[in-house]
Amino acid sequence: MIRADDLEVAFGRQAGSETLALGSLHLAAGERACVVGGSGSGKTTLLHVLAGIVSPTQGRVRHGETDLFALKEAARDRFRAEKIGYVFQTAQLLQGLSAMENVALAASLAGLGRADARSKAEAILKRVELGHRLDARPGTLSVGEQQRVGIARALVTKPAVVLADEPTASLDERRSAEVLDLLDEVVAEAGATLLLVTHEPRVRDRFERVLDLDDGPLEVDS
Ligand SMILES: Nc1ncnc2c1ncn2[C@@H]1O[C@H](COP(=O)(O)OP(=O)(O)OP(=O)(O)O)[C@@H](O)[C@H]1O
Numbered sequence: 535m536i537r538a539d540d541l542e543v544a545f546g547r548q549a550g551s552e553t554l555a556l557g558s559l560h561l562a563a564g565e566r567a568c569v570v571g572g573s574g575s576g577k578t579t580l581l582h583v584l585a586g587i588v589s590p591t592q593g594r595v596r597h598g599e600t601d602l603f604a605l606k607e608a609a610r611d612r613f614r615a616e617k618i619g620y621v622f623q624t625a626q627l628l629q630g631l632s633a634m635e636n637v638a639l640a641a642s643l644a645g646l647g648r649a650d651a652r653s654k655a656e657a658i659l660k661r662v663e664l665g666h667r668l669d670a671r672p673g674t675l676s677v678g679e680q681q682r683v684g685i686a687r688a689l690v691t692k693p694a695v696v697l698a699d700e701p702t703a704s705l706d707e708r709r710s711a712e713v714l715d716l717l718d719e720v721v722a723e724a725g726a727t728l729l730l731v732t733h734e735p736r737v738r739d740r741f742e743r744v745l746d747l748d749d750g751p752l753e754v755d756s
């Protein structure tokens with residue numbers, strides 16, 4: 535369950551610096567919703583705040599009983615590693631590690647032992663059809679393949695919350711549908727909450743609940 539209330543983010547410290555009012559958003563455990571809005575409307579910033587990557591200048595984020603910004607930074611990082619799967623708008627893989635090591639690292643950070651982390655990483659990479667590229671460095675993978683590694687990394691811990699920032703933007707129609715099916719499957723298996731940003735009408739159509747940042751700050755019952 536996510537309860538975000540009255541969120542505002544200010545960038546820069548100087549007077550008159552831009553403030554982004556994101557509003558309030560409550561998602562039940564197991565709920566799926568998508569976020570739409572024009573470029574610069576705050577979609578990525580909203581996901582960053584919900585993940586505890588960016589601190590809001592006003593408002594509060596609770597994941598279940600946990601008040602995210604009441605945690606010290608190290609505790610917040612640990613909470614994110616254990617409970618939140620984040621798919622970045624660009625995959626953001628570590629170039630010095632193989633595909634498998636990138637995914638296994640996320641599992642290790644969430645507390646899994648080395649052997650367990652590697653076998654879970656291998657299994658999820660097979661599910662995104664990258665079983666033949668386990669040892670590949672990210673730089674040798676196509677953009678779409680890198681994005682699938684990023685998705686595997688987000689899902690390897692079966693997190694309670696999945697935040698996905700345009701996860702299918704670099705995939706063709708077939709792969710996009712497959713990746714979204716996989717996201718839905720893993721999210722359903724774990725009873726996880728899914729919040730996904732998209733520009734694509736065919737992705738948006740898969741969601742009953744659509745939050746539009748172009749309509750102004752989010753309201754709880756929107
Ligand atoms: N670190 C930052 N410093 C200053 N301004 C920022 C920073 N991060 C975001 N912004 C501004 O906040 C606004 C929202 O940015 P955000 O990245 O959330 O948009 P978005 O909806 O994800 O856009 P896109 O569809 O292009 O990805 C933009 O005006 C952006 O310039």
Ligand SMILES: [Mg+2]
Pocket residue numbers: 577578579623699
């Ligand atoms: Mg964005």
